[in-house]
Amino acid sequence: MSRVPLPYSQKILELFRNPKNLGRMEDATVSAVAGNPACGDMITFYLKINDQDVIEKATFESYGCAANIATSSIVTEKVKGMKLEDAWKITWKEIAEEVGGLPAVKMHCGILAVGALKRAIREYYSKKGTLPTWLSPELTFEEKQALEEEELARILSKRLKTTEGT
Amino acid sequence: MNGSVRELLKAHEGLKHEVYLDIENSSMVPKEVVDVMLSYFNQKAYGNPTLTHKPGWEAFEAIMESAREIATFIGCKSLEEINFTPGETEANNLALLGSASHLKDRGREIVISEIEPLSVMHVAEMLGRHGFSVKKIPVDNEGFINLERLKEAVSRETVLVSLSSVNHEIGTIQPIKEAVEIVKDKNPQAIFHTDACDAYGKIPFNVQDLGVDLATISSYKILGPRGVGVLYVKEGVKVDRILEGQIGTQKLWPGVENTPLIVGFAKASELAFKNFKENVERMRALRDRLIDGTLTKISHTVLNGPGGEKRAPDNVNISFLGCEGEALTIELSLNGVYVSSGSACTRRVLQPSHVLVAIGRKYEEAHGSILMKVTRYHTNADIDYVLDVLPGAVERLRKIAGSMGVG
Numbered sequence: 001m002s003r004v005p006l007p008y009s010q011k012i013l014e015l016f017r018n019p020k021n022l023g024r025m026e027d028a029t030v031s032a033v034a035g036n037p038a039c040g041d042m043i044t045f046y047l048k049i050n051d052q053d054v055i056e057k058a059t060f061e062s063y064g065c066a067a068n069i070a071t072s073s074i075v076t077e078k079v080k081g082m083k084l085e086d087a088w089k090i091t092w093k094e095i096a097e098e099v100g101g102l103p104a105v106k107m108h109c110g111i112l113a114v115g116a117l118k119r120a121i122r123e124y125y126s127k128k129g130t131l132p133t134w135l136s137p138e139l140t141f142e143e144k145q146a147l148e149e150e151e152l153a154r155i156l157s158k159r160l161k162t163t164e165g166t
Numbered sequence: 167m168n169g170s171v172r173e174l175l176k177a178h179e180g181l182k183h184e185v186y187l188d189i190e191n192s193s194m195v196p197k198e199v200v201d202v203m204l205s206y207f208n209q210k211a212y213g214n215p216t217l218t219h220k221p222g223w224e225a226f227e228a229i230m231e232s233a234r235e236i237a238t239f240i241g242c243k244s245l246e247e248i249n250f251t252p253g254e255t256e257a258n259n260l261a262l263l264g265s266a267s268h269l270k271d272r273g274r275e276i277v278i279s280e281i282e283p284l285s286v287m288h289v290a291e292m293l294g295r296h297g298f299s300v301k302k303i304p305v306d307n308e309g310f311i312n313l314e315r316l317k318e319a320v321s322r323e324t325v326l327v328s329l330s331s332v333n334h335e336i337g338t339i340q341p342i343k344e345a346v347e348i349v350k351d352k353n354p355q356a357i358f359h360t361d362a363c364d365a366y367g368k369i370p371f372n373v374q375d376l377g378v379d380l381a382t383i384s385s386y387k388i389l390g391p392r393g394v395g396v397l398y399v400k401e402g403v404k405v406d407r408i409l410e411g412q413i414g415t416q417k418l419w420p421g422v423e424n425t426p427l428i429v430g431f432a433k434a435s436e437l438a439f440k441n442f443k444e445n446v447e448r449m450r451a452l453r454d455r456l457i458d459g460t461l462t463k464i465s466h467t468v469l470n471g472p473g474g475e476k477r478a479p480d481n482v483n484i485s486f487l488g489c490e491g492e493a494l495t496i497e498l499s500l501n502g503v504y505v506s507s508g509s510a511c512t513r514r515v516l517q518p519s520h521v522l523v524a525i526g527r528k529y530e531e532a533h534g535s536i537l538m539k540v541t542r543y544h545t546n547a548d549i550d551y552v553l554d555v556l557p558g559a560v561e562r563l564r565k566i567a568g569s570m571g572v573g
Binding site for chain 2: 010019023040061069
């Protein structure tokens with residue numbers, strides 16, 4: 001069991017120790033999950049959105065590593081007070097930069113955090129029944145990656161179960 | 167210094183107590199061992215042991231004396247059976263590749279288990295890509311190899327069987343003597359190798375009693391220096407070299423011998439065997455204090471591997487459900503407790519330990535696993551400190567997971 005101690009940035013360490021906007025939001029307008037326990041990464045985002053389509057409050061829960069917790073925390077801080085249209089433009093690269101860079105094996109944590117955010121925004125409009133013109137029906141890069149990661153974990157756990165019997 | 171590493175280290179300032187339990191991956195070397203080694207760097211025996219001058223003859227004698235000591239501890243017939251290598255990984259590579267190379271015309275089948283260390287597993291898989299067929303014997307939910315399946319797997323074509331004496335992750339003590347009998351009964355010519363790194367100095371281990379042909383032991387797992395190990399090769403058994411170069415006193419490993427490390431390994435062995443029974447009893451008591459304390463104090467925890475006499479005296483491996491292992495190792499480190507986790511992040515998903523998967527743990531159970539090994543140098547106060555820190559660390563991470571966790 002050799003583990004590489006990844007050189008986490010100061011920002012990641014700080015947010016891992018003191019995550020912002022942590023916890024389930026009882027009066028959330030919408031919530032979304034990305035990842036699953038088999039991936040070893042799972043995030044839930046809760047957004048409180050007002051009738052001007054502005055995010056008033058964002059919180060998260062994370063079952064994941066330090067990078068996962070830190071990127072989730074930073075996304076919730078960043079989107080607070082943002083119009084959904086602007087929040088939609090956030091990319092995982094921006095988030096990775098804002099936490100002071102992510103080691104290669106942790107890039108997917110940033111992708112997953114932004115994936116969960118975009119899922120929540122899409123869910124909000126699909127519940128409303130109107131898609132704004134800026135929201136493409138096609139999945140964004142982060143949503144696709146989140147889906148792929150979940151699918152990969154499903155395949156791996158399935159393969160696990162089938163090899164057990166042989 | 168890398169800026170982020172500096173920050174990480176700074177975050178550890180002012181710790182009241184520190185407990186190092188990551189013996190699986192590296193160890194602290196006791197002062198007695200370091201002191202002995204130091205003199206061999208610059209005061210004596212710093213010569214090349216195959217050359218004809220005083221520092222060389224001193225080195226030759228130091229290496230032979232170390233080999234003789236280790237040979238006694240594992241019950242060799244002669245010190246010629248001791249081959250120093252730069253560690254466990256190298257000795258296991260030598261055992262598998264060297265046997266396969268020597269015996270490839272006799273047969274092309276290799277048998278290992280599903281829970282071997284990566285230096286056996288990956289080497290066997292590599293041989294699998296070069297024309298060998300590799301059979302992996304399954305284990306039960308405590309990690310014991312299925313002897314029936316072993317019997318079925320061995321054939322006339324089998325050239326090598328490699329099974330660890332004690333599992334490195336979950337401490338399962340395997341019935342190696344029975345396994346050797348089963349293998350030799352079906353194919354007396356098959357070579358039996360055992361990685362005994364977690365047996366040496368921890369449980370009674372004697373190569374002649376067990377009847378093994380090859381055995382790997384390593385220095386750092388008994389608190390010797392890193393960078394040195396031994397492959398025991400039974401008299402009459404042939405293994406090809408896997409590296410070429412200038413051959414000195416070690417016919418299976420070319421290059422100039424590292425005398426201080428070899429001497430350090432022998433000294434560490436001497437200390438481990440000096441009060442063997444007491445050392446083992448001490449480790450076992452610390453192990454059970456840690457296991458029982460953790461399972462009692464923290465809910466949703468699972469012990470991986472067997473308990474009691476069937477488990478290595480130093481091994482503790484526990485899954486904390488609703489916690490991700492890597493986050494937990496960092497959280498514990500910030501509190502002065504140094505351990506390792508069973509899962510490693512790959513580019514896309516977290517890769518669970520193959521050992522935990524083989525004993526039937528679910529992914530989420532494997533992801534939250536923590537491996538700890540106690541030594542005779544640990545105290546009850548150390549274990550109690552760990553037991554003070556663990557519940558808070560687990561609780562904080564479970565709180566972050568919130569409704570997705572175990573409450």
